[in-house]
Amino acid sequence: MTLTALAGVVLSLALTAPPLPAAPPSPARERTTVPEGSHACARAAARCDGTLAVPLDWSDPSSGRIEVAFAWVPAAGHATGTILAAPGGPLPALPDLPRIQQVLGPVLGRRNLLIVDPRGLGRSSPLLCPGLNLAEPDTIAACAARLGPRTRFFTADQAARDLDAVRRALGAGPLTFYGNSYGTVYAQAYAARHPEGLAAAFLDSTVITSAGGYALWPMRSRPDLPDLVCRRSPACRALPGDARRAYTRLVTRLREHPDPEVPLITLRSMEGMAEPVAGRELNAAATAYLAGDPEPLRRLARAMAGGPGQPIEGAQWAGYLAYRCGDGGFPFDRDAGPAERLDQLERYYRRERPLAPYTPADLGLDVREGLEFCVNWPAPRHSPVLPPRADLPDIPVMVVGGDFDTHSPAEVSAAMRVFPDATFVRVPFGTHSLAWAAGKTGDCVRAALRSFVTDHRVPPARCTAENYRAIGAFPSSLSEVDPLPATGLDAGRRRVLAAAFATAADAAARRNPGNLFHGRLKEQPGLRGGRVTFGDGVITLDEAAYVPGVTASGRLALAPEGRATASLDVLAAGRAHRVELAWEAFTAQERPALSGTLDGTPFQVPEQN
Numbered sequence: 273m274t275l276t277a278l279a280g281v282v283l284s285l286a287l288t289a290p291p292l293p294a295a296p297p298s299p300a301r302e303r304t305t306v307p308e309g310s311h312a313c314a315r316a317a318a319r320c321d322g323t324l325a326v327p328l329d330w331s332d333p334s335s336g337r338i339e340v341a342f343a344w345v346p347a348a349g350h351a352t353g354t355i356l357a358a359p360g361g362p363l364p365a366l367p368d369l370p371r372i373q374q375v376l377g378p379v380l381g382r383r384n385l386l387i388v389d390p391r392g393l394g395r396s397s398p399l400l401c402p403g404l405n406l407a408e409p410d411t412i413a414a415c416a417a418r419l420g421p422r423t424r425f426f427t428a429d430q431a432a433r434d435l436d437a438v439r440r441a442l443g444a445g446p447l448t449f450y451g452n453s454y455g456t457v458y459a460q461a462y463a464a465r466h467p468e469g470l471a472a473a474f475l476d477s478t479v480i481t482s483a484g485g486y487a488l489w490p491m492r493s494r495p496d497l498p499d500l501v502c503r504r505s506p507a508c509r510a511l512p513g514d515a516r517r518a519y520t521r522l523v524t525r526l527r528e529h530p531d532p533e534v535p536l537i538t539l540r541s542m543e544g545m546a547e548p549v550a551g552r553e554l555n556a557a558a559t560a561y562l563a564g565d566p567e568p569l570r571r572l573a574r575a576m577a578g579g580p581g582q583p584i585e586g587a588q589w590a591g592y593l594a595y596r597c598g599d600g601g602f603p604f605d606r607d608a609g610p611a612e613r614l615d616q617l618e619r620y621y622r623r624e625r626p627l628a629p630y631t632p633a634d635l636g637l638d639v640r641e642g643l644e645f646c647v648n649w650p651a652p653r654h655s656p657v658l659p660p661r662a663d664l665p666d667i668p669v670m671v672v673g674g675d676f677d678t679h680s681p682a683e684v685s686a687a688m689r690v691f692p693d694a695t696f697v698r699v700p701f702g703t704h705s706l707a708w709a710a711g712k713t714g715d716c717v718r719a720a721l722r723s724f725v726t727d728h729r730v731p732p733a734r735c736t737a738e739n740y741r742a743i744g745a746f747p748s749s750l751s752e753v754d755p756l757p758a759t760g761l762d763a764g765r766r767r768v769l770a771a772a773f774a775t776a777a778d779a780a781a782r783r784n785p786g787n788l789f790h791g792r793l794k795e796q797p798g799l800r801g802g803r804v805t806f807g808d809g810v811i812t813l814d815e816a817a818y819v820p821g822v823t824a825s826g827r828l829a830l831a832p833e834g835r836a837t838a839s840l841d842v843l844a845a846g847r848a849h850r851v852e853l854a855w856e857a858f859t860a861q862e863r864p865a866l867s868g869t870l871d872g873t874p875f876q877v878p879e880q881n
Contacts (some may be wrong), residue, residue: 274838276618278285288852291631293599296407305826307443307451310441310442310443311324311438311441311442313342313344313442314344314441314442314443314813314847316344316346317346317416318345318346319343319344319345319346320343320344320345320346321341321343321344321366322341322342322344322437323339323340323341323342323395323823324339324340324342324434324437324441325337325338325339325398326338326339326340326391326433326434326437328425329424329425329430329431330430335425336769338391338396338397339392339396339397340388340389340391340397340437340438341366341388341389341394341395341396341439342366342386342387342389342569343366343368343369343385343386343387344384344385344386345373345380345382345384345385345386345387346384346775347380347381347382347383347538348380348381348382349381351382351383351384352382352383352443353382353383353384353446353447353448354383354384354385354386354439354442354447354448355376355379355380355383355384355385355386355447355448355449355450356386356387356388356435356439356447356448356449356450357372357376357385357386357387357451357452357455357726358387358388358390358449358450358451358452358454358455358456358458358459359371359372359452359453359454359455360452360453360454360455360477360705361390361393361453361454361455361592361594361595362390362393362454362457362591362592362596362599363393363394363454363486364389364390364393364394365387365389365390365393365394365455365855365861366387366394367394368387369387370608371708372385372387372450373385375707375718375721376450376721376725377722378720378722379722379725379726382533382726383448383725383726384444385801386439386444388434388435388438388445390431390434390458390591390595391425391426391430391431391434392423392426392590392591392594392595392798393488393588393591393592393595396434396778398588398590398591399419399423399426399590399591399594400574400587400590401414401418401419401587401589401590402587403587404585404586404587404589404590405585405761406578406583406584406585406589406593406642406645406874407584407585407642408642409641409642409645409647409648410648411594412645412648413610413648413649414589415593416593416648416649416650417688419590419594419880421598421650423590423594423598423649423650424598424650424651424652424653424655425653426591426594426595426598427595427598427599427653427655428458428461428487428595428598428599428657429459429461429655429656429657430655431461432458432461432462432464432465432466433465433466435458435462435466436462436465436466436469436587439469443513443670445471445524446468446469446470446471446671447469447470447471448471448472448473448474448728449462449463449470449472449473449474450473450474450476450721450725451473451474451475451476451478452476452477452705452707452708452794453476453477453479453704453705454479454487454595456475456476456477456478456601457479457487457599457657458478459473459475460481460657460658461521461657461881463662463664463665463691464657464659464662464664467663467664467665467667470665471667471726471728471811472668472669472670472724472725473667473668473669473670473691474669474670474672474721474725475669475670475671475672475688476672476673476705476706476707476717476721477672477673477674477677477678477704477705477706478671478673478679478684478687478688479678479679480679480683480684480687480688481601481656481657481687482601483868484601484656484660485656485657485658485659485660485662486599486600486601486656486657486847487599487600487657488599488600488601488679488769489596489600489602489625489641489643490626490679490724491627491679492626492627493540493543493626493627493628493629494543494544495516495519495520495543495628496516497544497675498515498516498519498543498545498554498558499514499515499516499519499542500545500675501515501545501551501554501701501742502515502555502556502733503515504513504738504741504742504860505741505742505743505744505862506862507741507742507743507744507862508555508556508742508743508744509734510742510745511555511556511559511744511745512559513559515555518555518558518559518562519543519554519555519558519629520629521558521562522539522558522561522562522569522802523536523539523629523630524629525562525633526539527634531566532691533566533568533569533570533573533574533741534561534566534569534573534619535573536630536634536635537634537635538573538577538638538715539569539573540630540635540755541576541691542554542572542573542576544676545548545675545676545701546676546704546766546786546788546834547786547787547788547789547790548739548740548781548784548786548787549572549575549781549782549784549787549789549790550572551701551740552740552741552742552743552781552784553568553572553672553743553781554572554742555742555866556568556742556743556744556745556746557569557571557746558711559745560745560746563750565746567799567800567813568799570602571796571797571799575789575790575793575796576789576790578678586808588636589844593645593646594649596645597645597646597649597651598653599655599657600615600646602644603616603620604616604617604620604647605646606651606652607652610647610648613647614639614647615637615641615756616825616860617639617640617644617647618639618640618644620628621639637698658690662690664690664692665691665692665693666692666693666723667691667693667728668693668695668728668729668730669688669691669693669694669695670695670697670720670722670724670730671684671685671688671693671694671695671696671697672696672697672699672706672707672717672735673685673696673697673698673699673702673706674698674699674700674701674702674703674704674706674737675698675699675700675701675702676701676702676703676704676801677702677703677704678704681696681698684696685698689799693776695730697720697730697734697735699713699717699735699736700736700737700738701736701737701738701739702735702736702737703737703786706735706737707721709737709786710785710786711719711739712739713735713736713737713739713784713786714737716733716735717735719731719733720733720735736860737786738860739784739785739859739860740781740784740788740856740858740859740860741860741861741862744817746799747771747774747820749818749820749821750767750768750771750820750821750822750844750845753767753770753771753819754770755767755769755770756769756770756773756863756866756877757877757878758866758870758875758876758877759875759876759877760873760874761870761873761875763877765849765870765871765873768822768842768844768845768849768851768870769851769870769875771818771822771842771844772822772824772840772842772844772849772853772870773821773855773866774818774819775798775813775816775817775818775819775822775824775840775842776813776824776828776838776840776853777800777855777857778818778835779804779813779816780811780828780830780836780857781857782796782804782806782811782859783806783811783830783832783857784857785858793806794806794832795861798813798815798816798817798818798823799817799818799855800817800818800819800820801815801816801817801823802814802815802816802817802818802823802824802825803815803816809829809830809832810827810828810829810830811827811828811829811830812826812827812828813825813826813830813840821844821845822842822843822844823842823843824840824841824843824851825841826838826839826840826841828837828840830857833855834856834858834859835854835855835856835857836853836854836855836856836857837852837853837854838852838853838854839851839852840852840853849870849871850869850870850871850872851868851869851870851871852868852869852870853866853867853868854866854867854868855867861880861881862880862881863877863879863880864879865877865878865879
């Protein structure tokens with residue numbers, strides 16, 4: 273089975289999120305008065321790591337005890353409240369403490385910070401199964417048998433009770449809950465069971481629940497996303513046909529006539545639009561491929577094939593399985609045995625076709641062989657994350673979600689109406705774990721988070737990750753390039769200028785701050801020949817050709833804020849030209865304002881939105 277096709281194996285970007293700016297140093301901390309009988313950490317003046325014994329089953333005090341581990345970071349100054357931060361996964365939370373401190377930044381001057389390793393994970397009585405490999409169903413069944421029925425209690429409903437026990441042991445008042453990714457599952461479970469312990473909640477990249485209250489792990493394709501991106505761009509809308517239909521035709525073509533340079537599983541990795549280069553070029557590349565020009569799509573596929581993967585084997589993954597399977601809602605009955613679950617799963621994929629326009633076989637998946645980890649994991653206890661008709665507290669709740677996240681903005685917005693005072697804020701072109709993102713998007717969402725957890729009011733600022741527009745048709749010759757409306761140049765030179773700028777913009781797009789796969793490239797062939805080499809803030813073009821018959825050599829400099837300048841020697845139609853360019857590289861514009869010189873003649877090109 274090709275596991276890179278599995279959507280949402282871990283709802284966390286902890287392993288791939290870019291580094292954030294360093295947190296400012298903390299001033300001396302003040303001691304505060306705490307109630308008698310509180311945990312020793314409640315009196316700490318600096319970070320205190322502790323543990324608390326809690327029941328295995330909160331409904332049965334005689335069920336035995338386990339320990340949950342936590343970190344308590346007192347406010348730098350006088351504390352006016354406490355933030356409980358729960359990152360994603362389900363994975364251990366404590367390793368993410370430094371990142372969470374960076375995300376919250378100056379807020380921690382007046383807020384205590386509490387982070388708890390969920391039971392069964394990290395340092396909280398971890399569930400361990402040596403030899404466990406999520407790609408091998410037999411090891412999952414063996415792990416479930418090894419751990420026995422106690423795994424039923426390593427779920428979000430029980431973890432929520434643990435969180436409140438730690439809160440009370442530290443003498444903390446109602447919490448501001450910051451949940452990221454799977455951390456939003458814990459937030460919902462906590463709100464349903466301890467409304468008195470919540471003052472407000474900020475939910476980033478929310479995991480929604482089924483009608484029965486279980487967390488949804490959607491295994492599906494999103495063929496609507498290429499169309500969403502294309503609708504924002506006049507050039508893309510001018511492509512022949514409909515973006516979604518073209519994408520479906522492309523999948524069918526590659527199924528019937530496989531191209532070893534464009535495996536279907538790699539094509540599907542582009543569909544989610546999380547890679548800005550894919551969002552910028554996929555529609556045009558699909559159109560070109562269907563018209564007999566495969567190179568634009570092959571270039572994308574080469575860059576996005578064989579990227580870094582999430583390791584999914586090791587003893588510690590037992591805790592992950594306990595939560596995924598105990599909290600999750602799947603297209604099979606929770607009380608059914610493995611054989612019956614497989615039959616139900618197979619019928620679901622045959623009837624609903626959630627991967628369409630793909631089939632499981634297209635992606636190297638076998639419905640009956642490890643497609644869903646939880647088939648072989650028993651979860652008979654009734655333990656919904658969010659019990660149906662739960663009376664959730666009337667507290668301020670701010671929910672942020674991106675267009676390209678696991679759940680769509682419409683789905684999240686509708687699901688979060690269960691909170692009486694929830695406000696959903698869409699982040700156009702946003703992906704997952706928005707407050708952890710790099711660049712302007714992350715800066716904006718972090719500012720909103722910090723504002724909200726300070727005064728519990730939804731700030732007016734709106735964030736966006738839309739920093740590109742999808743391109744139109746790839747030109748097959750210089751004559752197909754529309755001249756730029758540049759002042760002071762004749763039509764022929766305006767066409768050469770347009771080709772030179774298209775070549776430079778194509779190279780710069782590989783350094784969009786949202787890229788993961790393309791951001792790791794050291795070099796890449798030009799689309800129609802030559803070479804492009806990527807350095808630290810500098811891109812070198814060596815006879816790079818984007819338009820057939822037009823080559824560019826020289827250097828392109830990218831400033832951290834996105835300002836681009838290029839000095840290029842361009843050869844077009846047998847004539848040499850010297851081109852100097854300056855523009856803003858990453859904007860949601862059809863064409864940014866452009867200035868520079870062509871063969872010494874200054875020009876200005878107005879922006880086109």
